[in-house]
Amino acid sequence: MKSLQHLAASVDAGGIDEASLFACLRYALSICGSDRQPLPTRQALLEGLMLPLLRRASPNSLLRVFTTNNLMPFGRKPPDIEHSLLDHALTLLRKPAPAAASAEYYFERTLAMNLIEQVCISFI
Numbered sequence: 001m002k003s004l005q006h007l008a009a010s011v012d013a014g015g016i017d018e019a020s021l022f023a024c025l026r027y028a029l030s031i032c033g034s035d036r037q038p039l040p041t042r043q044a045l046l047e048g049l050m051l052p053l054l055r056r057a058s059p060n061s062l063l064r065v066f067t068t069n070n071l072m073p074f075g076r077k078p079p080d081i082e083h084s085l086l087d088h089a090l091t092l093l094r095k096p097a098p099a100a101a102s103a104e105y106y107f108e109r110t111l112a113m114n115l116i117e118q119v120c121i122s123f124i
Helices: 002-009 018-032 039-056 059-067 085-094 103-122
Strands: none
Touching: 018 039, 018 059, 039 103, 059 085, 059 103, 085 103
16 A cells, blocks of 8 residues: 555656556556455555546546546446446446445445546546
8 A cells, every 4th residue: 555655646746647647547447446356455546546646637637537438447348439437437326226235336436436526626
């Protein structure tokens, strides 16, 4: 966790080039969206790398991150050219809770809410 925080802290606002930002986020989303990884690993990647990078990225880069069609929060699904990352986050939040909601369900909602929060914060 410390090394993830160190990496994220080394990025100043707008200080990461967009290609690197996309590469880091693509990797983080593939891990965060994979049920093959334990939840503590996914949570550490979300909190220690992905959210700090999003907070430090420039507004123009964030706009492209959230409206592009080649970043998705689920690692095993191929990109859907019809939907952006923001579309997928909103879809996750609209899903009704299953009768026996699991930690997986709550993590997915946390991921979606954090992504949407970054959109709101960035453009206010």
